[in-house]
Amino acid sequence: MQRIEEADNNKDGVLIVNKPSGMTSHDLVNITRKLYNLKKIGHTGTLDPDAKGVMILALGRATKFIRFFSDTDKTYIAEILFGQETDTYDSSGKIIKEQKPDFTRSSFRSCLTSFVGETLQRPPIYSALKKEGKRYYEYARMGTKIDIPKRPVKIFDIKILEETIPFSAIIQVKCSSGTYIRSLCHDIGSSLKTCACMGNLERIAVGNISIDQAYDISTLKKMNMDQRKKILLPVDRLLMSYHCAKSNSRGDHFIQNGNALLQWNSAMPFDSYQDGELLKIYNSENRFIGIGQFRQSENGIFPIRMV
Structure with a gap:
């Protein structure tokens, strides 16, 4: 390992x-x-x-x-089961519609290609998202219908790992954070003019x-x-996407006591930082000590959260 x-x-x-x-x-x-x-x-x-x-x-x-x-990209391996639609969009849910699948391998591959890129996706009602302080799945359990707005997501790549068309397929999906693979499987079925739900799901990478x-x-x-x-x-x-700033020995004292870091070492020119940008702060001994915000007007980094 x-x-x-x-x-x-x-x-x-x-x-x-x-x-x-x-x-x-x-x-x-x-x-x-x-x-x-x-x-x-x-x-x-x-x-x-x-x-x-x-x-x-x-x-x-x-x-x-x-x-x-x-928020970072996720990679999943998902099983699509064709012919049934469930209330949860996966195979553990209640079957609410059945339709014999009838499509070709060529149309399936073309369908997957159409989902790559930026798109709007409607999350499943059996999800932990909230509306007026209540989880979607709470509305679902009460039998209350709610309007679920679509949200922007991005599918970077879809690969076919296995296919038994038109009955099932296993795909690998790299997508933006917030993407529901259950919804993707459901939408793929709809696009192919049939029903589909998600079977097994494994998340194989986070960033x-x-x-x-x-x-x-x-x-x-x-x-x-x-x-x-x-x-x-x-x-x-946890903070791999943030730029870094390294304090000197004099700056260590100031930043650890809640004061702004006005002098530091950087791998980038100072004018490369954006006003308001959050930065990882390391002390003079190269130990991570917290998160700070760069303020262009003071040309300093102000502590936000320290270890």
Whole structure:
């Protein structure tokens, strides 16, 4: 299994977990709390209970930076089952429509191509999105119909891994954050003038974090506490998309005491930074110490969230 970079030998850091199917994201967090004997654990994004794959957990002080984790691309392997539509858009839901699929391999491939790019997608009603403070799935369980607006998403790439046309197919999808693969499968069926729902789903990557860097729960349970600590990644692993600023020894004192960092080292010219841009801050010893905001008028970096 590939190791990226080890964090300090404590319980503050980032853990990459391979969530099994049949487990909620909340259950996964609770199990990890017990394994690390730690209350402060959060995640950067859920997976449906029936789905498996990469989940990023923040432990200890790393939870302070979850809100700065920028939306990032996801990669999934999904099974499309043709001939049935369900209320949840996946095979675990109630069948609400059946139609014998009748389309060619050529039309299927052409259909997939039409979904690549920017598009508007309607999320399934059985989702955790909110309307007037209530989750969509709560409306669904009450039998209340609501208007679900479409949202912009982007599909970067779709590859066919297996196909038994016109009955089923397995595809690999790279997409923007917020894309519902269940909706994609449903919409592919509609485009082919038939019904479809999603079968198995696995998330194999979140940004540049892939499934081969993730630990199974069974592996974590076999480890002792020292081993579990050593596999945690540095807190700034959550912040890969941010530019960096490195303080000097004089600046260390100011920024750690909540004052602006007015002198720092940078790999980029100062005029390359955008006014209001958030930056990762490292001290003079090259240790990550927090997130700051660049203000052009003062030509300084002001602390937003410190370790």
